[in-house]
Structure formats: C-alpha cells, structure tokens
Amino acid sequence: MTDVALTLQSEADQKAIAALRRKNAVWRRILRDPPAAAAALFLLLVVMAAIFAPWVAPFDPYANNMRLRLCPPGGERCAAFLLGADNQGRDMLSRIVFGLRATLGMGVLAVVVGGGLGALIGLSAAYFKRLDTPLMRLVDVLLSFPSILFGLAIAAVMGTGLVSLVIALSVAAIPSIARIARGAAQSIMQQEYMEAGRAVGLGDGALLWRYLALNCWPTILIYMTLQLGQAILLGAALSFLGLGAQPPTAELGSMAADGRKFLQIAPWVSTLPCAAIFLVVLAFNVLGDALRDALDPKLRQ
Amino acid sequence: MIEPLLSVTGLSKHFPARRGVIFQSTVGTVRAVDGLSFEVAPGETLALVGESGCGKSTTGRLVLRLIEATSGSIHFTGRDVRALNRSALRELRRDMQIIFQDPFASLNPRLTVGDALAEPLRLHGLASGAALRRRIDELLAEVGLSPWHALRYPHEFSGGQRQRIGIARALASRPRLIVCDEPVSALDVSIQAQVINLLQDLKHRLGLAYIFIAHDLAVVRHISDRVAVMYLGKIVELGPKRSLFAMPRHPYTQALLSAVPVPDPAAQRVRIRLAGDVPSPLNPPRGCRFHTRCSHAQERCRTEEPALRPIGTAGQVAACHFAETITAPALVSEAEPPYARRLAALRKLALA
Numbered sequence: 001m002t003d004v005a006l007t008l009q010s011e012a013d014q015k016a017i018a019a020l021r022r023k024n025a026v027w028r029r030i031l032r033d034p035p036a037a038a039a040a041l042f043l044l045l046v047v048m049a050a051i052f053a054p055w056v057a058p059f060d061p062y063a064n065n066m067r068l069r070l071c072p073p074g075g076e077r078c079a080a081f082l083l084g085a086d087n088q089g090r091d092m093l094s095r096i097v098f099g100l101r102a103t104l105g106m107g108v109l110a111v112v113v114g115g116g117l118g119a120l121i122g123l124s125a126a127y128f129k130r131l132d133t134p135l136m137r138l139v140d141v142l143l144s145f146p147s148i149l150f151g152l153a154i155a156a157v158m159g160t161g162l163v164s165l166v167i168a169l170s171v172a173a174i175p176s177i178a179r180i181a182r183g184a185a186q187s188i189m190q191q192e193y194m195e196a197g198r199a200v201g202l203g204d205g206a207l208l209w210r211y212l213a214l215n216c217w218p219t220i221l222i223y224m225t226l227q228l229g230q231a232i233l234l235g236a237a238l239s240f241l242g243l244g245a246q247p248p249t250a251e252l253g254s255m256a257a258d259g260r261k262f263l264q265i266a267p268w269v270s271t272l273p274c275a276a277i278f279l280v281v282l283a284f285n286v287l288g289d290a291l292r293d294a295l296d297p298k299l300r301q
Numbered sequence: 302m303i304e305p306l307l308s309v310t311g312l313s314k315h316f317p318a319r320r321g322v323i324f325q326s327t328v329g330t331v332r333a334v335d336g337l338s339f340e341v342a343p344g345e346t347l348a349l350v351g352e353s354g355c356g357k358s359t360t361g362r363l364v365l366r367l368i369e370a371t372s373g374s375i376h377f378t379g380r381d382v383r384a385l386n387r388s389a390l391r392e393l394r395r396d397m398q399i400i401f402q403d404p405f406a407s408l409n410p411r412l413t414v415g416d417a418l419a420e421p422l423r424l425h426g427l428a429s430g431a432a433l434r435r436r437i438d439e440l441l442a443e444v445g446l447s448p449w450h451a452l453r454y455p456h457e458f459s460g461g462q463r464q465r466i467g468i469a470r471a472l473a474s475r476p477r478l479i480v481c482d483e484p485v486s487a488l489d490v491s492i493q494a495q496v497i498n499l500l501q502d503l504k505h506r507l508g509l510a511y512i513f514i515a516h517d518l519a520v521v522r523h524i525s526d527r528v529a530v531m532y533l534g535k536i537v538e539l540g541p542k543r544s545l546f547a548m549p550r551h552p553y554t555q556a557l558l559s560a561v562p563v564p565d566p567a568a569q570r571v572r573i574r575l576a577g578d579v580p581s582p583l584n585p586p587r588g589c590r591f592h593t594r595c596s597h598a599q600e601r602c603r604t605e606e607p608a609l610r611p612i613g614t615a616g617q618v619a620a621c622h623f624a625e626t627i628t629a630p631a632l633v634s635e636a637e638p639p640y641a642r643r644l645a646a647l648r649k650l651a652l653a
Contacts, residue, residue, distance in 0.1 A: 171435035192406035195367055198468065200421045216412040 020193070027256040029294040035292030046280060050101040058095035061250045065089035070266040086255075086269045087262055094275050095232075098250035107232040107246075108167050113166070114173030114231075115224040121174065121214065122181025126189055127208050137180065139175045147172035151238045162251075165244035169231045177223055184213050184219040218295040225288035229281035236277050252277050305340040306478055306510050307364065307397075314338040314359055318583055331582050333359045336373070337536040338609075341478065346504065346511040348542075350557070351531035352579055357514045358402075360531075361480040364512065365399055366390060377478070389629050395425045398471035402483040403464035404463035408455040414441075415451030420445060421473040440469040461492035465499065470524040472503065478510045497524060517563045517609060522546055530554045533582055533590045536609065538615030550612045550619040552595045552627060589622070597627050 031037045049056045058080070068089035071078040078085050083092035119140075125135040151168035160163040188194065189212070197211045238244045239253030247254060252273040259270030315330040334356040342345045349357045362368045364375055366382055367589065377384035377397060385393055401407035408417060418437045422428045429438045438448040444465040455463055464484060466552045471479050481500065485493040503509060503526060515521050521528060521645055522542065529539040538551040549555045556573040580586050586593050592602040609618045612625065621627070 099305075192401050192403055193409045195362075196369060196399075196401060196407045196467075196470075197409065197420075199365060199394060199399045201391040201424055201474075202420065206420075210408055210412065215409070 015161055022176050026294050028291050035286050039286040042279070043283045043287060046100060047104065049097050050104050053097045053101045057097045059091040059094045061090060061094040061098040062248055063090065070262060070269070072266065073268055084268050086259065092268065092272055094256060095250045096273060099252040099255055099273060102162065102245055102249065102251040102254065102278060103232055103235060106162055106169060106235050107228050109166050110169030110231045110235070111173050111224050111228045114170035115177045115220070115227060118174040118177030119181040119220050121176040123185045123208060123212055125182045126185030127212055139178045142171065143175035147234055148238065151243050153245045160243055161248060162245055165235060165238055166240065169235050172228050173231055173232060177220065177227060179219050180223045183217060184216040188212055188215045220297065222288055222292040225284055225291055229284035232277065233281055303342050303454040306343045306378060307341040309364065310374050312363060312375065313371045314363055314368065315371045317504045329583050330533050332585060334363060334580060339529055339534055339536065339539060341510050341512060343477065344508050345527065346513055346525045348513045348515060348528045349531055350515055350521055350528060352516065352520060354579060356530045356534040357531055361399065361482050361512060361514050365397055365480055366577050381549045382480045389628050395474040396476050397478040398474065399476045399480040399482060400467050400471050400484045403487050404467055407467050408463060410455055412452065414455065416455055417466065418470055418473055421470065423472050427474060440473055443472060449570045461490050461495060464488060464496050468499065478512065480514070482514045483516070486515070486517065500524065518557060530557065533579060533585055534592060535620070537591065538617070539609070539620040541615055544613065544615035544617050548613065548618060551621045552597050553591050562577055597623055636652035
C-alpha cells in the first residue's frame with residue numbers, strides 16, 4: 001500500500017508547499033491588485049488616524065476662535081490650519097480626524113453587532129429548517145422598514161445621540177446580512193460533509209460552528225465589509241438630519257450639516273467632510289470586492 | 302447461528318412528493334425503500350447492488366439513522382436504533398460509521414486532517430492530549446498516510462488520499478459496522494483497487510462488518526460475502542456471493558450479471574438486455590415490480606406480488622414466482638472460445 005505521490009513528498013517539498021501557501025495568502029493576493037492595495041493602504045491610514053486622533057490631530061477640534069471664522073484652506077489668517085477653519089474658527093483637519101473616529105467607530109460597531117446578529121439569524125434559519133420561515137419573515141419585515149424611519153423612531157424613544165444611532169444602524173444591517181448568510185449556509189447544508197459530521201455524532205453546536213459558520217464566514221465577511229460603507233453612509237445621513245451626533249461633537253455627517261448654511265461663501269466646511277465620507281466608503285467597497293475575489297477559491301489561479 | 306450484528310425488518314422510507322410554493326399539497330409518496338429485511342453478521346460484508354435510484358444509499362442512511370425511517374425496525378447489537386435518544390444515538394455512531402461516495406465533498410474543507418480525525422476521538426472521549434496525537438498518527442498509518450499529513454487541509458490531497466482520510470475518520474471510534482456508500486465509484490480505476498484492498502485488509506485486521514453499497518458487480522464479487530440485489534426499493538434476491546453469482550435466480554439479477562464485462566475478448570456471452578427505464582418509485586407497477594421489463598413476465602406477475610422465498614439449498618432467497626423454472630442463461634458460454642482453440646492449434650504445431 002505505498003503511494004508514489006506520498007513517498008515523493010520530502011522535506012524539501014514540504015518547504016516548497018509552505019512557501020506556496022505563504023505566497024498565496026489572502027492579504028498577498030489583495031496587495032497584488034493595485035486599486036485594492038491602494039484602498040487597503042488608505043483605510044489603514046484612516047483607521048490609524050482615527051484610533052490615534054488625539055495625537056494625530058494638530059489642534060483641538062473643539063477650540064473655537066472667532067477671529068479665524070470661515071478661514072479658507074491656505075488662507076493667511078490661519079496658515080497653520082491646512083484645511084481651513086469652520087464657522088466657529090475650529091481647525092477643519094482636526095475636526096475631520098476626530099469626525100472619522102466617531103463615524104468609523106459607529107459604522108464598525110453597527111456592522112459587527114448587526115452583522116453578527118444577522119449572521120446568527122441566517123445560519124440558524126438554514127440549519128434549523130423549522131425556524132426558516134419565521135426567522136426569514138421577520139427579516140422581511142425589517143427589510144421593508146425604511147432605515148431613516150427606523151432611526152427616527154429610535155431617536156424618538158431613546159433620544160438623539162450616538163447610542164441610538166448605533167442601534168438604528170445595527171438593525172439596518174441585520175436583514176441583508178441575514179439573507180446572505182442564509183443563502184451561503186443553505187448551499188453548505190447540501191454538502192456531504194454536513195452529513196459526515198452528523199454521522200460522526202457531532203451535536204448541533206459543533207455542526208453550526210465548525211462546519212457551517214467556518215465555511216460561510218468568507219462570504220459573510222465580504223458582505224460585512226461592503227455593508228460597512230453603507231452603514232457609514234446611513235449614519236452620516238442620519239447625523240445630517242440631526243438624529244445622530246449632536247453638536248459640538250465632531251462627526252462627519254453633522255459637520256456636513258453644519259457647513260450647509262455657508263455652502264455659498266465657505267464651501268469647504270461642508271464639502272470636505274463629505275469628501276472624507278466618499279473616500280472612505282469607496283475604499284471599503286473596493287476592498288470588499290477585492291476580498292471577495294481573493295477569498296473565492298473558484299477565482300484563484 | 303451467530304447473533305447478527307445488525308438486523309433490519311420491514312424497513313421503509315416514503316418521501317412525500319409535494320407541489321406548490323406556499324400552499325403545499327402532497328401529491329404522492331416516493332417509496333424509496335419499501336419493506337427491506339436483511340441481517341449482517343459480525344465480520345461479514347453484505348453488498349447492496351442495484352441501479353441508481355433503487356434505494357441503496359437511502360438504506361445505508363436509514364440504518365445509521367441519518368434519515369428517519371417511515372416504518373420497520375432496525376436492531377444493532379440488541380439496541381433498537383429507531384428508538385434511541387440523542388445520547389444513545391451518539392453511542393451508536395461510535396459503533397456504526399459510514400464512508401461516503403464523493404471524497405471531494407465528504408470532508409470539511411476548513412478542518413485539517415488532524416482536526417477531522419480528532420473530532421470523533423474527542424466526542425466519544427476516546428483520547429486526549431498526547432494520546433490523541435498518537436491515535437491520529439496511528440489512524441493515518443492504518444490507511445497508508447504519514448503523520449505529517451495531519452496538518453494539511455483536504456484540498457491538498459488527491460481523490461484516493463481523501464477517500465483514505467474518510468476511511469480513517471470512520472475507523473477513529475473503532476466501529477463494528479461501516480456502511481460504505483459506493484466508496485470507490487468516484488475514483489480512478491487504479492485507485493479503486495488500492496482502496497478496495499485497504500478496506501479488505503482493515504476488515505481482516507479489525508474484524509469489521511461492512512454494508513457495501515455499489516453498482517460495480519466486479520467490485521462486489523471481490524469484496525462481499527453475501528449480496529442483496531435491490532430493484533425499486535425492494536430486495537429481489539439475496540444470497541451468498543458464490544451461489545448468487547453462479548446461479549442467479551431472479552431475472553433481474555440475471556440481467557445485471559450478464560452485463561458484467563468478461564476479460565476475454567473472445568468470450569461468447571448471452572446478453573440479457575433490459576428494455577426501457579426503471580419505473581418511477583412514485584407510482585411503482587402493481588404485482589411484481591419488475592414485470593414491466595421482464596422477458597419471463599406472465600399474467601400472474603402483473604397481479605400478484607412475489608414474496609422473498611428460499612430457492613435452492615445455498616441459502617439464497619429470491620422474489621420471483623417462477624424462480625425455479627427460469628434457468629439462468631449460461632453467462633460464459635460453455636463452448637471453448639475460438640481464441641483458445643486457435644491457441645491450442647498453434648501450440649500443437651509448435652510442438653510438432
């Protein structure tokens with residue numbers, strides 16, 4: 001019972017295989033794609049800046065100076081403010097850095113909470129066939145609810161603020177991720193290894209986690225990355241409407257709303273936060289797409 | 302008579318055929334398996350053969366209770382399989398295992414081979430820590446793989462290797478019965494022989510009993526002790542391999558056997574060709590289920606369903622009204638093939 005293919009694999013081959021594995025690691029495959037690499041690098045910078053905002057920001061985002069009111073970028077009055085000053089003479093750059101912190105933070109939190117719940121709902125619906133109809137109809141109800149309306153309702157009950165904003169965004173993220181997770185899980189349920197796992201004698205917990213979730217997570221993760229862009233956008237929109245962060249909190253959406261009144265005389269106050277949102281959402285979408293290509297074994301060469 | 306390891310009586314599985322999306326209505330039942338009875342002795346290999354769709358694989362899964370039977374009883378070492386609760390079922394899975402047909406689909410791609418083999422060992426509390434590692438190495442060696450394969454993922458193996466990993470997983474809990482669901486039909490012919498030999502080797506060393514589901518009669522002839530021939534969810538003939546292959550009694554078995562290729566280019570054989578397709582199990586024919594395709598069918602076959610009854614002295618049973626009168630056509634012609642005759646003539650010339 002000797003197998004030629006087996007005896008041929010020596011130490012050297014082992015090393016070659018390990019090298020090949022490293023070469024084809026997911027992050028390396030992402031970096032080989034220029035737009036994705038740019039997006040990843042940009043997001044890395046943005047995230048680092050957001051995390052270390054107090055050290056990165058050149059000035060205090062809440063220190064106002066009325067003499068520097070609506071000073072344009074590169075203006076003589078405020079040469080130290082690279083992106084100019086807003087209607088209260090606060091440094092735009094510092095406010096954007098702190099704004100990213102709030103915006104990204106609520107987006108990530110919402111997608112982790114909402115996506116986690118959605119994934120749990122989707123996987124359970126696929127695994128326990130009895131729960132499929134009730135759970136998915138519940139998801140349909142959530143899906144048919146406009147998220148802005150839901151944000152309004154939450155704000156009416158809990159008051160405006162970042163906490164109610166995160167709740168609204170989490171709920172908004174649940175339905176689409178639940179559907180994606182259910183679809184992915186249903187195709188995994190058809191696989192023979194699910195039956196093999198049952199034949200071994202594994203319980204529901206082990207099958208759900210080690211067999212179903214472990215095989216679905218790439219799909220879910222990709223979708224969560226794409227959803228992050230959506231959550232940030234929706235969060236900014238709700239803040240713009242005054243349902244999220246309250247002034248003077250630096251948050252990109254509410255900053256855009258504040259600057260709206262000066263759009264004709266000082267366009268940068270509103271457009272710069274919007275540009276920041278645009279770039280971050282674009283980068284998340286590009287990265288999500290690249291992640292999908294990198295994690296899909298069928299597209300591997 | 303030895304106490305049977307597994308005994309199955311009147312086992313049936315009916316799948317409801319539904320129609321409609323929201324308001325589903327049952328429009329019929331597919332009788333995938335319909336009243337099977339058989340026994341498997343310890344250390345014995347029982348082959349289940351038949352065309353695709355005859356219920357072989359369903360039978361294997363019913364025995365393991367991977368799907369629930371509609372009626373009938375399954376007894377395994379004195380336990381009533383159909384009445385077991387969750388924890389008792391887990392105990393059963395320790396003693397009864399399955400090897401799947403498609404080695405590419407039956408291993409979880411996210412678990413290393415070592416993790417996959419550790420699962421049953423941990424679950425049944427058979428080994429832990431250093432003993433677990435040792436047992437995994439032992440299992441890999443048992444199926445002809447090396448210890449360092451434990452760290453690899455299934456996609457890094459060939460089909461034959463994966464099937465051996467599947468076998469190792471089935472062996473992990475030291476079962477007494479393994480259901481082999483067409484374990485070689487997805488493999489190359491050269492690899493098939495390896496896996497078959499491995500299965501036989503393991504059987505002799507570990508005293509395993511197999512339910513060997515197959516449609517390749519050459520493989521069945523090689524590996525089995527007894528053979529059950531299935532047609533449309535029923536056993537039509539069951540008997541010891543030797544007598545069944547030498548003297549098939551049921552016309553369906555005869556037709557199946559006549560289709561086995563004989564490795565002799567000059568062999569003269571009588572081929573029994575079956576006309577038409579297998580009737581739908583949704584609406585099986587009345588009387589004998591085989592009468593629509595049987596060349597011996599008579600009026601009685603269309604109305605009265607034949608029961609399995611002993612025929613001959615070798616312990617063979619067949620479900621045919623005319624099993625005694627239908628003689629099997631000579632599968633390999635008695636006459637000397639022309640090729641052998643020519644060879645003999647040449648040899649005579651050379652000697653002269």
